Amino acid sequence: MNYIQTLRTAKDVVTPGMSACQGCGAELILRRVLQLAGQNTIVCVPPGCLGGSGVVGWDYQTGMEIPVHIPLLTNTASYLSGVSRMYQRKGRGDVNIVCVAGDGATADGGFQSLSGAAERNEKILYICYDNEGYMNTGFQRSSTTTLGSHTSTTPLGSVISGKEQQQKYLPLIMSMHNLSYCATASPSHMADMVAKIEKGLAWSKEGFAYIHMFSPCPTGWLYDIDQGIQIARKAVQSNFFPLWEMENRKYRMTYDNKKPISIADFVKDIGKFRDLSEQDLAAIQSMVDDRYEKLKKLSSEADCNE
Amino acid sequence: MGEIKAMTGNTAAAVGAALSRPDVIAAYPITPQSSVVEYLSDLVHNGSIASTLVATESEHSAMSVLQGVASAGGRAFTATSSQGLAFMYEPYYQMSTMRLPMVMALVTREMISPCTVWGGQQDAMSVRDAGWIQLYAENNQEIMDMIIQGYLLSEHKDVLMPVNVCYDGFYLSHLVERVDIPEQSKVDAFLPAVSFDHVVLDPLRPMAVDSLTSGEVLMRYRMSHLEAMQKTLDVLEEVDEKFYAAFGRKYGGAIEEYRCEDAEFVILTIGAMTGTARDAVDYCRDNGTKVGLIKLRYTRPFPQQRLIKALAGKKGFAVIEKSVCYGWNTGPMYVETRSAVSETLSGLSHFSAIGGLGGADISLNHMISVIDTLQASLNTPGQKQTLWLVKE
Incomplete structure (x- = not known):
């Protein structure tokens, strides 16, 4: 079955009435991940856009057809470690133990528990939807926010304009935890994303699997709501968000970008990058080029071992 | 066994x-x-x-x-x-x-x-x-x-x-x-x-x-x-x-009362210090002082009714604690104990004793000093100054 047939037939277990913004990348990611995980799944959605948009539930009503819990911003991976250990004890290791968390709950406040659970190789599939900021609380910066971005805590001021630091590149950090599986994915490349979610689910029965997903955010990034997939595609095409995976400790580029477009082209229709200085633009381009080279080297080394 | x-x-x-x-x-x-x-x-x-x-x-x-x-x-x-x-x-x-x-x-x-x-x-x-x-x-x-x-x-x-x-x-x-x-x-x-x-x-x-x-x-x-x-x-x-x-072992539930039945007044303790307090009570009893001991075993839930009963007819109490309650200049369980017996508080002499912070010892002499201080104040009901159990 190809990925379109898979997604056509797999049941959507998330409430149709969730209150995410129009064009939300995170909603798309959540629905696809849980469609593939199916009903034999326990999911945690920590505080963030998804936690705030009614997918857990409201008062006595549930937001999903599968067991769902909103843990703390800071403890999703630890909490699910406990759930996972209990399911191993029950002899029900077939149950998918899944997290869908934003970059704040993943790269910032939740990073310690994430790193701990990854190092212990807990049997969990951890999905991060990275929209580069704390969008649910009003578009504040996070450690994955790109240099020069205009957010509500890195505003355009007369003295300082936008974020002053480069982003933290979390997926590569995660891959160095001796994970079973680590990958990046983008909703613009759905066949690739579906394959990686399926691999992640399978690997989560062996140990910790991590997938870092590009999650375009029209409300926080300031672009037209129908442009999300196009922006995600340009993020991949510009090497701003390279697609790769690590499996059995071997790295592999899953999108061979022969003719990358420029970062200037990627950022031009995104409002949070308006007034990006030439200096910042050059710095982002340089960081992106450097990162892509490093990833390619990692991948080629892995290939040489085969 | x-x-x-x-x-x-x-x-x-x-x-x-x-x-x-x-x-x-x-x-x-x-x-x-x-x-x-x-x-x-x-x-x-x-x-x-x-x-x-x-x-x-x-x-x-x-x-x-x-x-x-x-x-x-x-x-x-x-x-x-x-x-x-x-x-x-x-x-x-x-x-x-x-x-x-x-x-x-x-x-x-x-x-x-x-x-x-x-x-x-x-x-x-x-x-x-x-x-x-x-x-x-x-x-x-x-x-x-x-x-x-x-x-x-x-x-x-x-x-x-x-x-x-x-x-x-x-x-x-x-x-x-x-x-x-x-x-x-x-x-x-x-x-x-x-x-x-x-x-x-x-x-x-x-x-x-x-x-x-x-x-x-x-x-x-x-x-x-x-x-x-x-x-x-x-x-x-x-x-x-x-x-x-x-x-075959019984602890008395939320509180344990030790030599309280005929006691005129009592001291309250929490945790390991209770062993020293038992010896102090025995010592003072031998010298004719009618003192009893309440070991507060549960603090949550707080055993209000048990304390009202245990303190009924007594003339005073002191709560000895290894912690402080900021804003009250006392220990926290002193505040809760006086609150528990608020209906009869006006007739009682009472105070908070604080010691054992940061691993400091609460000695037998400390316990006796609490008992002596409380006994000396029994004829003047009301809250007395917080007693700090520092090195003699």
Whole structure:
């Protein structure tokens, strides 16, 4: 079955009435991940856009057809470690133990528990939807926010304009935890994303699997709501968000970008990058080029071992 | 009688936990608790117990892992102290508000600053309003017994709250005493397998746990939690009786009264200092002073009715504590004790005594000085100055 047939037939277990913004990348990611995980799944959605948009539930009503819990911003991976250990004890290791968390709950406040659970190789599939900021609380910066971005805590001021630091590149950090599986994915490349979610689910029965997903955010990034997939595609095409995976400790580029477009082209229709200085633009381009080279080297080394 | 062994308070806690057959033990080392989890790690690694061990990267994660374990229907154990408890506070609070049962040994220790690693009860007292049941043990036998009792209480259908078994860092954690170890078969008969269904994470029974909740509904959760806390006052007495029937040891429930019947006035103690207080009471009794002792065993729920009864007809009381209550210039349990007996307070002489902070000793002379000071003030009812038990 190809990925379109898979997604056509797999049941959507998330409430149709969730209150995410129009064009939300995170909603798309959540629905696809849980469609593939199916009903034999326990999911945690920590505080963030998804936690705030009614997918857990409201008062006595549930937001999903599968067991769902909103843990703390800071403890999703630890909490699910406990759930996972209990399911191993029950002899029900077939149950998918899944997290869908934003970059704040993943790269910032939740990073310690994430790193701990990854190092212990807990049997969990951890999905991060990275929209580069704390969008649910009003578009504040996070450690994955790109240099020069205009957010509500890195505003355009007369003295300082936008974020002053480069982003933290979390997926590569995660891959160095001796994970079973680590990958990046983008909703613009759905066949690739579906394959990686399926691999992640399978690997989560062996140990910790991590997938870092590009999650375009029209409300926080300031672009037209129908442009999300196009922006995600340009993020991949510009090497701003390279697609790769690590499996059995071997790295592999899953999108061979022969003719990358420029970062200037990627950022031009995104409002949070308006007034990006030439200096910042050059710095982002340089960081992106450097990162892509490093990833390619990692991948080629892995290939040489085969 | 079971096997008799000499052991530290931390070993007693670990053995009590092991006898309770937890599904998962998750912990992070911290002075003076570390040897609890070290002992349990040995048991797991040598195959002596069937529990799963999760050595987390922090106390925050230890409590979070166990929240996941309990959500999936398992029995959970951990131990911590002081700064570890402070770091754990976020999931610690949620453990009680999710009404999940577990037992945690809280090896009480002073809070920084200035830097200290020694005893005190400030850590436990600082979280007294986090919805946990909190009880204090006086000796190593009581530590072991209360960990086992703690599970029965915590998992009781009318309770469903996590339990802190608190005991003094170093004074008990590292002190060796004689302990009568309950037989496993008797513990198994006393403590049935954990079973509850208000929180279940299971694909066979899909449930949203912790949906976004409006204030009107949330207040029902809090009302129910507070009511269960009051109900616990009865259940803990039942559990004490049941334990007595099974193992022949009885602790008196929420408080223990020592030589109170004909006493004119009483001192109240918490935890290991009670041993010294017993000797002080005996000594003063020998000299004709009609003093009694109340050992406050449970602070959450607070045993108001038991205290009203125990203090009826007395002329005064002093509460001796290893912690402070900022804003009151007293210890916290002094404030709660005077509140408990507020209807008869005007006729009583009373004060707070604070000592033993940061591992300092509370000596026999300190205890006698509290008794003497209280006795000297009995004819003038009202609150007296806080007495600091510093080096004589």
